[in-house]
Amino acid sequence: MNEDSQITRREFVAGTATASAAVATGFPNALPAAPNEKLAIDGGTRAVTEAVPAWNRWGEPEAERLDDLIGQSSLFYWKGPQTTAFIERFRRHCPATHVQTCSSGTAALHIAVAAAGIGPGDEVITSPITDIGTVIGVLFQQAVPVFADVEPDTHNLDPADVARKITPRTKAIIAVHLAGNPCDMSRLRELADRHKLVLIEDAAQAWGAQCQGKPLGTFGDIVCFSMMNSKHISTGDGGVVASSHEKFGPLLQRFGDKGTDRVDRSPLQWLASNYRMSEAQAAIGAAQLDRLAGIVSQRNRLGRLFTAGISGLPGVIPHREREADRSSCWFYMFRIDPKKFRCDRAQLVKAMKAERVGAIAGYIRRPLYAEKMFQEHSFFAGQWPVRDSGQTKTDYRKVNCPVAEFTLETGIRLRLTENMTEEYVRQLALGVSKVIRHYAA
Ligand SMILES: Cc1ncc(COP(=O)(O)O)c(C=O)c1O
Structure with a gap:
């Protein structure tokens, strides 16, 4: 792992208490999120205090x-x-x-x-x-x-x-x-x-x-x-x-x-x-290309901070960035283990939204092979010449990628943009953490 990604959940939580640790993690404030803290969906205080920062892109x-x-x-x-x-x-x-x-x-x-x-x-x-x-x-x-x-x-x-x-x-x-x-x-x-x-x-x-x-x-x-x-x-x-x-x-x-x-x-x-x-x-x-380096380094940093904020939460699998790689974080998708919760993903997302976390269930609605045109092999005006002429025997009705299917059923996605501050992302992680701990089985 390179230097920027050396942020563990323990540091994340500890960093909440002291200024020196805050410098180490980049997170200035506390991560209270007691397991029984009242959720915003139940009338509690929202974890995220600000509206989504504007995404200013041209100038x-x-x-x-x-x-x-x-x-x-x-x-x-x-x-x-x-x-x-x-x-x-x-x-x-x-x-x-x-x-x-x-x-x-x-x-x-x-x-x-x-x-x-x-x-x-x-x-x-x-x-x-x-x-x-x-x-x-x-x-x-x-x-x-x-x-x-x-x-x-x-x-x-x-x-x-x-x-x-x-x-x-x-x-x-x-x-x-x-x-x-x-x-x-x-x-x-x-x-x-x-x-x-x-x-x-x-x-x-x-x-x-x-x-x-x-x-x-x-x-x-x-x-x-x-x-x-x-x-x-x-x-x-x-x-x-x-x-x-x-x-x-x-x-x-x-x-x-x-x-x-x-x-x-x-x-x-x-x-x-x-x-x-x-x-x-x-x-x-x-x-736009002149802006790219700044955009990517900020997104990558925010992604790593978010990972640190949600790592170790029960039933949560963070979006893994491979060692020595650098994700440019177009979006961030963590997964949940549904067995570890007292509610379904829809309820978790609803509760996160109430905390003002811009959470979205999954990514594309279904794996590509499950789309109608694949299932019906109907790409070209209802036909698929390579199959009709015997050049392939591919039958998309028989394709099954279980991990992909499970990923789309259990993923929760967030948008992290370069205009967001570390404090804002800290609050996003806090909102996720509050909801996850509340509904943990
Ligand atoms: C992974 C991936 N591949 C290909 C495309 C196609 O790009 P475009 O929409 O510019 O045609 C997209 C666009 O969203 C994409 O996300």
Whole structure:
């Protein structure tokens, strides 16, 4: 563990009493939360005294870049000054040889799988706990998403189950860094190398995260980011795909821009969409990238403080950040052990909300394979050509990832943003602690 994460629950509680300990933990006040303290839902005092801090995200830097933009004669991305500035700043966080801006994280992932040569009937292993954007490109390539189970505390792909899901048809793994928390990339890399698979990183939620002290994209062959509205940094909508791979990297631009490379006049070789990002988005994005380091270090710190605040509570499994990694904490999801409580998760969440903790039950409603279009294999106007033509026998009605299902049934999620103070997060932990102890069996 690195220095910042050396905060135990004991320190957290002790730090409440003395100023010196408060400096060590970063938590200035006490953590009273007696087990029998009256809950806000029962008329007691709310644990969180302030409203959710405003999430101010734009300002002078964005305005300055937009001012520059107005003087441009073209807002087209190709060699545009804003896109050039964006890519230069992006490389400070992710030093890849080839960087392609695009219209969304979904587009970035489609470009990645297409550039990796994924085609009809190829299997791509990924997590069932993710945004549908992770697999949209896989499906459009007429390839087959294969879902592997997740780890119970990081909520990320379990490399052991990935290994079990590899078949002679497997071509790639998409490692989703859920909530900004890096996957076990050394084990996934080792598996990918052993089976000659392409390793793609879905870092849509993981701007600024680090794996073993290295930026995301170091372990994978291709890395993809999203800049849709709620991400750490945003262009409203947008994405980036990057790679230093000698074969896939040079293809990113083509697959983001209708199959052309805008330089040579070679014939169109593959079907590719128009996923371009405009200069206006790149202008905002370049300014946003200047903010990224500060955003990520504050979110990571708040996430670790929150972990310290809830560690050791009965029936609570904190969101585990792997040693030497740095989560960029897009959200924080702890799990509960339902057997340890006198009430269900809905009641816990309701009571937390009454304490003014912005708790939400779970993440996506169901694992991806349980969605209707998977259950009915009805992706393309009610059909799924690769299955109908016998290129795959995949039957999503038979897929079962028990840990993923349990995670979605028992997770409680919170939003931690960089605008929050340590005191505010201390109060969030206090609110959770009060409710958990009250309802503990
Ligand atoms: C893990 C993950 N992958 C892919 C995507 C798709 O990104 P976008 O919404 O920009 O298309 C998202 C977006 O929320 C995401 O969270």
